[in-house]
Amino acid sequence: MSSTDVSALIPRFKRAAIDAYMRTSPSGWEINGDSYEIDSSSAHYTVTRPGPDGEGGGDWSSDNFIADIFVGGGKDEEFGAAFDSIRSRIDEAIAPWLHLPDPGTIEGEVASAVAVARKLSGAAAASEGAQVGAGLIAGNIALIMENSDAMSGAAIAAFKSRFVSQLGPVIGGLHGLSVVLGAALAAEQKLWESARENVRQIVQAGVDASEELAASGATEGYEIALKVAGWAAQGAKLFVPGAGAVFEVVGLGIQVVQGSSEQDPEKETITGADAAAVLSTFEEALRALNEGIAHEETLLDENLSNNLTAVQSQQSSYDLSAPLVQDDPASSSDVIIIEPSLVIEISSTYLPTISAELSGSATALLSASMSCVARDGALGIGASGPSGAWGTLRTLLYDLLRNLAWDVTTGAQNLDLVLQDMQSNEQRVVDEMAQFLARFDAGNPVDPWH
Numbered sequence: 398m399s400s401t402d403v404s405a406l407i408p409r410f411k412r413a414a415i416d417a418y419m420r421t422s423p424s425g426w427e428i429n430g431d432s433y434e435i436d437s438s439s440a441h442y443t444v445t446r447p448g449p450d451g452e453g454g455g456d457w458s459s460d461n462f463i464a465d466i467f468v469g470g471g472k473d474e475e476f477g478a479a480f481d482s483i484r485s486r487i488d489e490a491i492a493p494w495l496h497l498p499d500p501g502t503i504e505g506e507v508a509s510a511v512a513v514a515r516k517l518s519g520a521a522a523a524s525e526g527a528q529v530g531a532g533l534i535a536g537n538i539a540l541i542m543e544n545s546d547a548m549s550g551a552a553i554a555a556f557k558s559r560f561v562s563q564l565g566p567v568i569g570g571l572h573g574l575s576v577v578l579g580a581a582l583a584a585e586q587k588l589w590e591s592a593r594e595n596v597r598q599i600v601q602a603g604v605d606a607s608e609e610l611a612a613s614g615a616t617e618g619y620e621i622a623l624k625v626a627g628w629a630a631q632g633a634k635l636f637v638p639g640a641g642a643v644f645e646v647v648g649l650g651i652q653v654v655q656g657s658s659e660q661d662p663e664k665e666t667i668t669g670a671d672a673a674a675v676l677s678t679f680e681e682a683l684r685a686l687n688e689g690i691a692h693e694e695t696l697l698d699e700n701l702s703n704n705l706t707a708v709q710s711q712q713s714s715y716d717l718s719a720p721l722v723q724d725d726p727a728s729s730s731d732v733i734i735i736e737p738s739l740v741i742e743i744s745s746t747y748l749p750t751i752s753a754e755l756s757g758s759a760t761a762l763l764s765a766s767m768s769c770v771a772r773d774g775a776l777g778i779g780a781s782g783p784s785g786a787w788g789t790l791r792t793l794l795y796d797l798l799r800n801l802a803w804d805v806t807t808g809a810q811n812l813d814l815v816l817q818d819m820q821s822n823e824q825r826v827v828d829e830m831a832q833f834l835a836r837f838d839a840g841n842p843v844d845p846w847h
Contacts, residue, residue, distance in 0.1 A: 618668025
């Protein structure tokens with residue numbers, strides 16, 4: 398449904414509501430073409446009817462010449478004011494709903510968020526966490542662990558425990574935040590898709606009930622099922638089907654919106670014994686719809702804020718802050734198995750790939766926005782909905798991704814320098830052994846037997 402669909406119904410609604418007002422008035426005016434007519438014992442009275450655009454009408458006339466002269470002007474004002482009041486009431490009620498967020502536009506933002514989540518997907522699984530996925534990062538962390546397991550020594554052990562073992566869960570936490578952001582967008586998309594359809598149904602019900610009143614003086618009413626409840630709780634599943642496992646990374650404190658996603662829709666009925674009653678139930682249905690939207694957006698806004706607080710209070714879960722890894726040539730007890738080719742693969746291929754994916758995720762994140770949910774300030778939780786909290790969390794995630802990309806690049810440089818240090822020490826030992834063997838072959842210069 399577009400705003401054009403609703404706008405096209407408004408003229409018809411105005412005319413039908415005015416028709417119902419005249420039909421159910423104490424005088425019981427009859428509709429006859431472009432006028433309302435009534436006969437009394439003394440005269441025939443006519444009031445002009447609004448046109449198909451719902452405008453105009455209200456001019457009173459009578460075949461009683463005296464009445465026409467002395468009361469005609471006052472009657473014109475009376476009916477004109479009544480018609481204008483009905484039109485204004487409809488305009489005021491529907492005005493905030495004419496320019497709603499476009500679900501198609503929001504869907505494009507969801508796609509941008511999906512691109513970020515896919516890049517970050519699966520990192521924790523590669524470090525024995527619970528998250529699963531198919532991003533490049535996970536595979537490269539697994540390759541780093543494989544290469545590291547083929548070597549030993551204090552420096553390699555430190556690299557694995559202080560860097561690699563932390564890298565997966567930290568990226569897993571950032572992936573979780575990307576899903577929180579995407580889930581909020583997905584929930585907003587469905588929320589406004591449902592709301593737009595409900596608005597159309599409410600306006601159509603107002604038209605139908607008014608036309609029934611105008612035709613027969615009564616209406617059975619039209620029931621509308623408001624379908625906005627539960628979308629906030631469904632956001633994560635909408636964004637990543639089967640997303641429960643995404644949030645099993647221990648200790649991250651990531652939250653998704655809680656609550657039942659299988660709620661029975663609230664029902665509103667457009668009905669009434671006269672035009673005013675129909676308009677009242679029409680207005681009440683729109684109020685109820687707005688309250689439902691506001692409730693869902695409050696859940697989204699609180700969830701975004703809670704996750705922001707969680708990140709700020711558990712920084713180590715989202716930021717790799719490992720100390721530099723160094724070789725200790727003074728450790729004579731350290732048994733070292735070092736494969737330079739494996740180290741070079743880690744520092745020159747696997748870690749740079751991870752860093753590039755993190756940087757790419759940060760760049761892709763900039764393409765996602767929640768400005769697409771802008772609407773009239775009277776709707777939901779305000780003109781921008783939950784986009785304030787969403788934008789703050791997005792900015793933090795962007796900064797964390799760039800920061801971690803730097804950390805990974807620095808880690809690669811660190812590991813490369815450790816290898817160079819090891820190789821330098823190894824050459825020193827080789828040189829010393831050669832010198833020793835030369836002295837050994839020369840024999841003891843103070844051997845008394847020679």
